[in-house]
Amino acid sequence: MTLKNPLDMHLHLRENPILKCVAPHSIRNFRAAVIMPNLVPPVCDLTRLKDYKTQILQADEDENFTPLMTLFFKDYDEKFLQNIKDEIFAIKLYPAGITTNSQAGVSSFELEKLKPVLNAMSELEIPLLVHGETNDFVMDREQNFAKIYELLAKNFPKLKIVMEHITTKTLCELLKDYENLYATLTLHHLMLTLDDVLGAKLNPHLFCKPIAKRYEDKEALCELAFSGYSKIMFGSDSAPHPREQKECCGCAAGIFSAPVILPLLAELFEAHSNLENLQKFISDNACQIYHFNFKKDKIISLEKQEWQVPSHYGELVPFMAGELLKFQIKNVD
Amino acid sequence: MTLKNPLDMHLHLRENPILKCVAPHSIRNFRAAVIMPNLVPPVCDLTRLKDYKTQILQADEDENFTPLMTLFFKDYDEKFLQNIKDEIFAIKLYPAGITTNSQAGVSSFELEKLKPVLNAMSELEIPLLVHGETNDFVMDREQNFAKIYELLAKNFPKLKIVMEHITTKTLCELLKDYENLYATLTLHHLMLTLDDVLGAKLNPHLFCKPIAKRYEDKEALCELAFSGYSKIMFGSDSAPHPREQKECCGCAAGIFSAPVILPLLAELFEAHSNLENLQKFISDNACQIYHFNFKKDKIISLEKQEWQVPSHYGELVPFMAGELLKFQIKNVD
Numbered sequence: 334m335t336l337k338n339p340l341d342m343h344l345h346l347r348e349n350p351i352l353k354c355v356a357p358h359s360i361r362n363f364r365a366a367v368i369m370p371n372l373v374p375p376v377c378d379l380t381r382l383k384d385y386k387t388q389i390l391q392a393d394e395d396e397n398f399t400p401l402m403t404l405f406f407k408d409y410d411e412k413f414l415q416n417i418k419d420e421i422f423a424i425k426l427y428p429a430g431i432t433t434n435s436q437a438g439v440s441s442f443e444l445e446k447l448k449p450v451l452n453a454m455s456e457l458e459i460p461l462l463v464h465g466e467t468n469d470f471v472m473d474r475e476q477n478f479a480k481i482y483e484l485l486a487k488n489f490p491k492l493k494i495v496m497e498h499i500t501t502k503t504l505c506e507l508l509k510d511y512e513n514l515y516a517t518l519t520l521h522h523l524m525l526t527l528d529d530v531l532g533a534k535l536n537p538h539l540f541c542k543p544i545a546k547r548y549e550d551k552e553a554l555c556e557l558a559f560s561g562y563s564k565i566m567f568g569s570d571s572a573p574h575p576r577e578q579k580e581c582c583g584c585a586a587g588i589f590s591a592p593v594i595l596p597l598l599a600e601l602f603e604a605h606s607n608l609e610n611l612q613k614f615i616s617d618n619a620c621q622i623y624h625f626n627f628k629k630d631k632i633i634s635l636e637k638q639e640w641q642v643p644s645h646y647g648e649l650v651p652f653m654a655g656e657l658l659k660f661q662i663k664n665v666d
Numbered sequence: 667m668t669l670k671n672p673l674d675m676h677l678h679l680r681e682n683p684i685l686k687c688v689a690p691h692s693i694r695n696f697r698a699a700v701i702m703p704n705l706v707p708p709v710c711d712l713t714r715l716k717d718y719k720t721q722i723l724q725a726d727e728d729e730n731f732t733p734l735m736t737l738f739f740k741d742y743d744e745k746f747l748q749n750i751k752d753e754i755f756a757i758k759l760y761p762a763g764i765t766t767n768s769q770a771g772v773s774s775f776e777l778e779k780l781k782p783v784l785n786a787m788s789e790l791e792i793p794l795l796v797h798g799e800t801n802d803f804v805m806d807r808e809q810n811f812a813k814i815y816e817l818l819a820k821n822f823p824k825l826k827i828v829m830e831h832i833t834t835k836t837l838c839e840l841l842k843d844y845e846n847l848y849a850t851l852t853l854h855h856l857m858l859t860l861d862d863v864l865g866a867k868l869n870p871h872l873f874c875k876p877i878a879k880r881y882e883d884k885e886a887l888c889e890l891a892f893s894g895y896s897k898i899m900f901g902s903d904s905a906p907h908p909r910e911q912k913e914c915c916g917c918a919a920g921i922f923s924a925p926v927i928l929p930l931l932a933e934l935f936e937a938h939s940n941l942e943n944l945q946k947f948i949s950d951n952a953c954q955i956y957h958f959n960f961k962k963d964k965i966i967s968l969e970k971q972e973w974q975v976p977s978h979y980g981e982l983v984p985f986m987a988g989e990l991l992k993f994q995i996k997n998v999d
Contacts, residue, residue, distance in 0.1 A: 470880055471865040472805065531863070531873060532804040535917040540868045547803055580913060584868040 334599060334608055334660070336633045338364035339615045340625075341594070343462075343497055343517045343568025345369045345587070346389060354647045355573050356392040358591035361665060364616070364631040365399035367462070367568065370425055371434040375405035379417055397631055403462065406439060408446070411453040423460040423495070431466045431474075432542045432586060433572070438464075442481050444488060451489050460493040460623075461485070465504070466543055472527075475543050476503040486511035493622075498522065498570045500543045502553035508564055515622055517568030518558055518614075520597055521588050521652060526551050537584040538650050541572065559602065561610030566619040569594055575648040590652040593642055596660040597653065599635050603660075634664040667932060667941055667993070669966045671697035672948045673958075674927070676795075676830055676850045676901025678702045678920070679722060679733075687980045688906050689725040691924035694998060697949070697964040698732035700795070700901065703758055704767040708738035712750055730964055736795065739772060741779070744786040756793040756828070764799050764807075765875045766905070766919060775814050777821060784822050793826040793956075794818070798837070799876055805860075808876050809836040819844035826955075831855065831903045833876045835886035841897055848955055850901030851891055851947075853930055854921050854985060859884050870917040871983050874905065892935065894943035899952040902927055908981040923985040926975055929993040930986065932968050936993075967997040 344359055344366040346352050359366050368389065370376035376385055382402055389400045401422035409424075427438035439447075454461060465482055466474035482504075485494055496504055496516040508516050525545035530536055539545070557565045571594070572587030579585060590597075595615075602611040619625065640661045642653045677692055677699040679685050692699050701722065703709035709718055715735055722733045734755035742757075760771035772780075787794060798815055799807035815837070818827055829837055829849040841849050858878035863869055872878070890898045904927070905920030912918060923930075928948075935944040952958065973994045975986045 470859065471861050472880075526803065528804050531877060534919070535868070535870055535873045537868055537870070537917075540864060544864060547805075584870070586867070 334635045336595065336612060336615055336635070338620070338625075338627055338631055339595060339633060340364060340567065340619045341366040341569045341571070342495075342566045342619055343367055343369065343519070343570045344591075345371070345570070345572040347573060348372060348385070348388060351573055351575070351649070352388055353392060354649060355571070355589065355591055356389060358646075359569075359571070360389075360393045360398040361395075362595055362633060362662060363398065364627055365401055365625070367401045367422060368403060370403045370405040371427060371432070373434050375434065375437055376403070377405050377407055379420060382417070382420060397629055399627070405437065406450075406461075407437075408450050409453070410449070411457075414450075414453050414457055414459065418457050418459065421459065423462050424454060425462040425464070425497075427464045428466060428468070428478075431464060431468070435464070442484065444484065447485075448488075451485070451492060455489050455492040458493075460495060461489075462495045462497055464498075465496050471544055472546065475499070475501045475546075479503050479507050482507060482514060483511070486514050489513070495566075498543060498568060499554065500546050501550045505553040505557055508557075515564050515566065516557075517566050517570075518554055519568060519570045519588075520590050520594055521545070521570075522551070523555055523558055523601060524551075537579045538652070538654065539588065540579075540584055540586055541570070541588045542586040555605065558614050559606035559610060561606070561613035561618070563613070563618050563621065565614065566622065567598070567615050573649045576645065576650055577648075579650060588652050589649050592646065592651045593653050593658060595633060595635060595662060596640075596658045599660040600658060632666040633662060634666070635660045636663040667968045669928065669945060669948055669968070671953070671958075671960055671964055672928060672966055673697060673900065673952045674699040674902050674904070675828075675899045675952055676700055676702065676852070676903045677924075678704070678903070678905040680906060681705060681718070681721060684906055684908070684982070685721060686725060687982060688904070688922065688924055689722060691979075692902075692904070693726045693731040694728075695928055695966060695995060696731065697960055698734055698958070700734045700755060701736060703736045703738040704760065704765070706767050708767065708770055709736070710738050710740055712753060715750070715753060730962055732960070738770065739783075739794075740770075741783050742786070743782070744790075747783075747786050747790055747792065751790050751792065754792065756795050757787060758795040758797070758830075760797045761799060761801070761811075764797060764801070768797070775817065777817065780818075781821075784818070784825060788822050788825040791826075793828060794822075795828045795830055797831075798829050804877055805879065808832070808834045808879075812836050812840050815840060815847060816844070819847050822846070828899075831876060831901060832887065833879050834883045838886040838890055841890075848897050848899065849890075850899050850903075851887055852901060852903045852921075853923050853927055854878070854903075855884070856888055856891055856934060857884075870912045871985070871987070872921065873912075873917055873919055874903070874921045875919040888938065891947050892939035892943060894939070894946035894951070896946070896951050896954065898947065899955065900931070900948050906982045909978065909983055910981075912983060921985050922982050925979065925984045926986050926991065928966060928968060928995060929973075929991045932993040933991060965999040966995060967999070968993045969996040
């Protein structure tokens with residue numbers, strides 16, 4: 334089983350020293366990844382962006398990985414965007430306070446306020462990536478954001494809008510209603526519901542935002558992914574936190590899935606779908622949406638051989654720690 | 667502000683050494699408490715019951731506390747129940763595997779199977795206390811159990827059935843539909859929703875079963891309690907686990923509220939209701955339902971004086987640890 338140019342369209346690499354621990358997992362196995370900008374302070378200017386990109390590239394020994402850099406959404410003016418356009422892949426919008434390091438995010442979705450920057454992004458063809466949650470009851474936050482996605486999709490028809498890490502049936506349906514709406518989907522939301530987080534005992538390592546939802550939501554997500562639906566792209570949202578921030582009282586949100594992504598996706602797609610659809614989900618759909626054209630390809634070979642996920646990588650506990658997986662990566666070419 | 671004969675109609679005291687740490691909080695401030703039987707092994711026979719009662723009474727220095735003992739529900743025969751009747755207050759039914767130490771619980775609610783024991787309980791006037799959750803999706807477990815409560819209430823009209831620690835609007839409404847249905851309500855479910863457990867960071871000390879639900883559920887519960895509704899009784903479900911079992915990966919369900927109950931209830935009722943209704947909720951309703959008549963009364967005086975809840979009692983982290991409360995217990999008479 335081989336995969337050509339796997340892409341992680343939503344990735345948190347953090348900064349040193351966590352970056353040094355986690356980046357190799359993604360750099361080795363993916364051709365490119367969209368790098369999230371919610372650092373402290375957030376990535377909001379060219380200097381910070383270039384510094385961060387340098388940090389990432391220093392971890393790339395094989396020089397066959399493209400970090401697709403993003404800016405933290407603000408009311409940037411058009412001139413700034415023109416200047417920075419070639420250095421960035423997209424801009425990521427966070428509602429204020431909705432997840433890790435998002436305090437500086439958007440606190441009001443008044444159209445008049447957003448128009449200047451979103452019109453400029455439309456004209457410059459800069460995609461808008463959105464963490465779509467309101468501040469409502471935790472199980473309603475994503476579906477209640479649907480009306481804001483609709484507002485954006487209707488008013489900025491030329492803007493490419495990506496609904497990041499979708500978790501609900503509501504957004505699966507919305508995706509089909511607007512031509513300019515796209516979505517990323519994580520590995521863990523294909524596998525989890527709220528029952529896994531707290532249905533039996535409480536599992537802090539499965540606590541993430543958006544929180545895993547109901548069985549019918551998971552089914553809708555699986556249907557989109559396993560069918561290879563063209564507007565959905567893989568984005569891991571792999572989001573490491575040191576163990577003491579996961580297991581202490583007041584645990585941080587985020588699942589560190591990077592070390593297990595391709596083997597686990599192969600196992601899931603083998604059970605529910607077929608390899609061609611995994612190739613679409615992991616790469617081809619995004620290549621088509623963004624017209625990617627990589628100078629040098631990266632081919633990942635997977636073989637069926639059981640291995641046990643380590644209990645931890647340094648300070649970090651990975652998704653599926655200690656579990657047996659059926660596939661492992663044999664070769665990267 | 668005084669309270670006469672406070673009753674905790676749902677309490678977990680565990681066994682030594684946890685019992686020694688937690689029991690004084692309840693024994694000092696309550697006239698009586700219904701003691702849950704989900705120990706390892708569960709309380710299923712007279713010897714175990716008497717031993718456990720002795721353990722509890724050894725912690726009672728003032729000899730003005732009545733432990734109302736319960737048996738773990740099984741298909742007991744009528745003769746056994748006749749013999750043990752005077753030693754027990756009620757029998758507690760757990761669906762199998764639904765909460766801490768409930769593996770030996772009921773795995774099927776076929777009426778024919780339950781009839782012999784429930785008919786015997788009806789005749790002997792032994793109340794049935796029920797942990798009402800199915801094995802469905804965690805947010806639906808209680809409301810999906812409503813049909814089982816209805817089945818029991820209809821088929822055993824003379825049986826006193828108590829829906830324990832209710833958390834949903836559905837059961838608040840059901841309570842009014844059947845004369846022989848009653849309910850207990852915890853302190854923490856008057857204060858929490860799922861947002862408090864995982865809406866921001868994850869808080870293992872607020873993880874309990876049934877899990878806290880939606881805002882509209884909490885509102886329905888508050889309305890019943892604050893209005894002094896006659897079929898609802900206070901039951902803390904105070905359920906201590908040592909800190910390492912709460913904060914580790916795979917945290918156990920249960921909130922240890924015993925040290926803060928009366929001060930916090932006084933604060934809530936002062937803000938939303940009046941003292942008379944607190945007296946109903948904390949004692950009078952249960953006295954009326956069960957025709958309690960205590961030989962010696964216990965009067966608790968509370969005064970308005972701020973205090974800070976300790977961060978821990980031995981190995982145990984209490985509900986509201988480190989928070990400032992407005993009332994404190996001045997005197998027990």
